[in-house]
Amino acid sequence: MATNMATKISIQNLDLFYNDFQALHGISLEIPENQITAFIGPSGCGKSTCLKTLNRMNDMITGCRIEGKVSIDGEDIYDPRTDVNLLRRRAGMVFQKPNPFPMSVYDNIAYGPRVHGVKSKSQLDQIVEKSLRSAALWDEVKDRLKKSALGLSGGQQQRLCIARALAVDPDILLMDEPTSALDPISTQKIEDLLDELRGQYTVIIVTHNMQQAARISDRTAFFLLGEVVEFTETKLMFEQPKDERTERYITGRFG
Amino acid sequence: MPNKSGVLEQNAPNANFVMEGKSLYNRRAKPVDVVLKLLINGAAFLCVVVLVGILGYILVNGLGYVSWKFLSTPYSETKANLKGILPMIINTMYIVVITLLIAAPIGICSAIYLTQYAKQGRLVKAIRFTTEILSGIPSILFGLFGYTVFCILFRLQISILAGCLTMTLCILPTIVRTTEESLISVPSSYKEGAFALGAGKLRVILGIVLPCAMPGVLTAVILAMGRIVGESAALLFTSGLAYQMPKGFFQQIFSSGRTLTLHLYQTAREATTPDAMNIAFATASVLLILVFLLNRLAGLLSKTLQKGTE
Numbered sequence: 001m002a003t004n005m006a007t008k009i010s011i012q013n014l015d016l017f018y019n020d021f022q023a024l025h026g027i028s029l030e031i032p033e034n035q036i037t038a039f040i041g042p043s044g045c046g047k048s049t050c051l052k053t054l055n056r057m058n059d060m061i062t063g064c065r066i067e068g069k070v071s072i073d074g075e076d077i078y079d080p081r082t083d084v085n086l087l088r089r090r091a092g093m094v095f096q097k098p099n100p101f102p103m104s105v106y107d108n109i110a111y112g113p114r115v116h117g118v119k120s121k122s123q124l125d126q127i128v129e130k131s132l133r134s135a136a137l138w139d140e141v142k143d144r145l146k147k148s149a150l151g152l153s154g155g156q157q158q159r160l161c162i163a164r165a166l167a168v169d170p171d172i173l174l175m176d177e178p179t180s181a182l183d184p185i186s187t188q189k190i191e192d193l194l195d196e197l198r199g200q201y202t203v204i205i206v207t208h209n210m211q212q213a214a215r216i217s218d219r220t221a222f223f224l225l226g227e228v229v230e231f232t233e234t235k236l237m238f239e240q241p242k243d244e245r246t247e248r249y250i251t252g253r254f255g
Numbered sequence: 256m257p258n259k260s261g262v263l264e265q266n267a268p269n270a271n272f273v274m275e276g277k278s279l280y281n282r283r284a285k286p287v288d289v290v291l292k293l294l295i296n297g298a299a300f301l302c303v304v305v306l307v308g309i310l311g312y313i314l315v316n317g318l319g320y321v322s323w324k325f326l327s328t329p330y331s332e333t334k335a336n337l338k339g340i341l342p343m344i345i346n347t348m349y350i351v352v353i354t355l356l357i358a359a360p361i362g363i364c365s366a367i368y369l370t371q372y373a374k375q376g377r378l379v380k381a382i383r384f385t386t387e388i389l390s391g392i393p394s395i396l397f398g399l400f401g402y403t404v405f406c407i408l409f410r411l412q413i414s415i416l417a418g419c420l421t422m423t424l425c426i427l428p429t430i431v432r433t434t435e436e437s438l439i440s441v442p443s444s445y446k447e448g449a450f451a452l453g454a455g456k457l458r459v460i461l462g463i464v465l466p467c468a469m470p471g472v473l474t475a476v477i478l479a480m481g482r483i484v485g486e487s488a489a490l491l492f493t494s495g496l497a498y499q500m501p502k503g504f505f506q507q508i509f510s511s512g513r514t515l516t517l518h519l520y521q522t523a524r525e526a527t528t529p530d531a532m533n534i535a536f537a538t539a540s541v542l543l544i545l546v547f548l549l550n551r552l553a554g555l556l557s558k559t560l561q562k563g564t565e
Contacts, residue, residue, distance in 0.1 A: 057447070060450065086453065087407055088452065089453035092451065095447065095451075097446045099442075102466075111449065115462075165451070
C-alpha cells in the first residue's frame with residue numbers, strides 16, 4: 001500500500017544551517033499525497049525547522065541557508081523562479097500558538113482570499129462559510145462572524161487558523177505542534193478534524209505527543225539531532241521499530 | 256561561590272533571624288517607615304498642589320474674560336474694542352493641520368522603514384541615536400535654523416508655511432520614535448500568520464502591522480499636536496507675530512501669523528492696553544482647554560481603536 005502512493009513532497013539531502021550551526025543533516029523524505037505524515041522527536045531535533053523549509057518560512061530567519069533539494073509535485077521550491085507567495089498559498093501553515101489576526105472572524109478567513117485577488121462579496125461569503133465548515137467551526141461562530149476573533153476560546157482560535165489556511169485552497173497543510181497549547185477536549189476536536197481532512201489534503205504534523213502521532217498519522221518520521229532516523233508507516237514504527245534509537249524513544253526511555 | 260563553612264552557616268539556625276513571638280498581627284510601625292511614607296506622600300502632594308495651583312491661577316484670572324465675543328472677533332493693538340483672538344485661533348489651526356499633514360506621513364513612513372525594511376545594523380542605530388538627540392534640542396534652535404533656512408534661503412519670508420516646516424522638524428523625532436515603538440510591539444505571530452497565507456511584505460505591513468499599531472501611531476500624532484499648540488520659541492522666528500484676519504485661504508499660508516502662544520507672549524510683554532494681562536490670561540485659559548481637549552480626544556480615539564482590535 002505504501003509503495004504505490006504518489007509522492008507529493010520530495011526532500012533530498014537537505015542540509016540547513018543557522019549561521020555556522022548545522023540544524024539539519026542530509027534529510028531525505030518522500031511524503032505521500034493526501035496522507036497525514038507526523039514528524040516526531042525530542043525538542044531541538046529539527047522537526048519544526050524541517051517543516052518550515054517546506055513553505056520557506058525559514059527565508060525570514062537571517063543567517064539561515066539550506067543545501068539540497070525540496071520539491072513539491074516535482075517542482076523545486078528553492079528554484080529562483082519560485083513565487084514564494086504562491087508556494088505558501090499551496091502549502092498552508094498552522095502554528096503552535098493560535099494566531100488569529102486582531103480582526104473579525106470573517107475578516108480573518110477572508111484575509112487570504114483577498115490577498116490572492118478575490119474581491120466579490122458573494123464569493124468571499126461562500127469561501128468563509130465553506131472554510132469554517134471544513135474546520136468544524138461554522139456552527140459555533142456563524143452568529144458572530146463580525147465579532148473579533150480574539151474573543152474565541154483557544155481551541156476555537158486554532159480551528160479558525162486551520163479554516164484560514166484552508167480558505168486559500170491549499171493542497172498541503174503544515175502543522176507545527178497545533179495542539180500543544182490546547183486543552184484535551186480542544187485537542188480531541190482538532191484530531192477529529194484532521195481525520196476528516198485525511199484524503200483531501202497532504203498533511204504534515206509536527207508533534208511532541210507520540211500518542212497523537214500514533215492516533216492520527218499514516219506515516220511517521222522520527223527525527224533525532226537533525227537527522228531522520230526512521231520514516232515508515234506509523235503502525236509499523238510503533239509496533240516494530242527498525243532502529244534501536246526509535247524503539248528507545250517511543251518506549252519513553254529518552255525524550 | 257559558597258564555601259563549605261558558608262553552606263553550613265546557611266543551614267544552621269541563625270541567631271539574628273528568629274521571629275519574636277508567634278503572633279501574625281502587625282506590631283508598631285518602624286520610625287524609618289513612617290518618615291519614608293511621609294516623604295513619599297509629601298512629594299506626591301506637592302506635585303498635585305503645584306499643578307492645581309498653576310491651573311487654578313490661570314483659569315481664575317483668565318476664564319472671566321473668555322466670552323464668545325473674545326473667541327470670535329479679530330484683534331487690534333490700537334482699537335480698544337477689537338481685542339478678540341479669532342485670528343490666533345485660525346493661525347494655530349493652520350499650523351497644527353499643515354504641520355501634521357507634512358510630518359505624520361514622513362514620520363510614519365520612516366518608522367515603517369526603520370522597523371520593517373532596514374537591515375538592523377549600524378545605520379539604523381545611528382538614525383535612532385540622532386532622532387533621540389533631535390528630540391532633546393531646545394526648540395529655539397529649531398527656530399533659528401528654520402529662520403535661516405526656510406525664511407531666508409528658501410525665500411519663504413516669515414510665514415505660516417515656514418513655521419510649519421520648522422515645526423515639522425521639531426515633532427518628527429517624537430512621531431518616528433513613538434510610531435517605531437508601537438510597530439515593534441505588534442506580535443510577530445500576526446506577521447508570520449499573514450506571510451504563511453502567501454501575503455506579500457507590503458500587504459502584511461499595510462493590512463496587519465500598521466492597523467495593529469494604529470493606537471500607538473495615533474498617540475504619537477496627538478502628542479505631536481500638543482507640542483505644536485504649545486510651541487512658541489520656534490514660531491517666533493519663523494511664523495512671526497502678524498495678527499490680521501486671513502485674506503484668503505491659501506494666501507494666509509504664505510503670510511505671517513501669530514499663534515495663541517505667541518499672542519500670549521506678545522500681549523503680556525507689550526502690555527499696550529490696561530487689560531493686556533487679562534487678555535494674556537484669557538488666551539492662556541483657551542490654550543489650556545485646547546490642550547486638555549486634545550489629550551482627551553487622544554485617549555478616546557486610542558481606546559475605540561483598541562476596542563476594534565481586541
